[in-house]
Amino acid sequence: MSGRALLGILIAWIGWAGGFLFLYAVQATGCRAGWNEQMLGPISLLRLLLIIATAAIVLVLFWLTAKAHRDGSTSSLAKIGVLANGAAILATMCFAGVVWLRLCA
Numbered sequence: 001m002s003g004r005a006l007l008g009i010l011i012a013w014i015g016w017a018g019g020f021l022f023l024y025a026v027q028a029t030g031c032r033a034g035w036n037e038q039m040l041g042p043i044s045l046l047r048l049l050l051i052i053a054t055a056a057i058v059l060v061l062f063w064l065t066a067k068a069h070r071d072g073s074t075s076s077l078a079k080i081g082v083l084a085n086g087a088a089i090l091a092t093m094c095f096a097g098v099v100w101l102r103l104c105a
Helices: 003-033 045-068 076-099
Strands: none
Touching: 003 045, 003 076, 045 076
16 A cells, blocks of 8 residues: 555545644633633624634545545545545534534533
8 A cells, every 4th residue: 555545545534633633722722711702793702713613624624635636546545535535524523513512611
């Protein structure tokens, strides 16, 4: 298995893990800094930042997936990579809780 094929399979999961860490770092920082109490209309600053971060993570995952599979290879590994990256993008839906869940305890 070539390094490029392995990266094509794992790139979105690596991006998902980085996005997960980033999202919780923003949440922890925002809770500590009181961003959840600063309102921008009907939404708190922290919730808005988390929604924007979630959308950015999804866009980056789509970009990473497209970049990893740009060569149009039809090999089995390329097909597995597309499916694995699609699963990582779908797993990002768990981040949607930033829309309705309580952000700070």
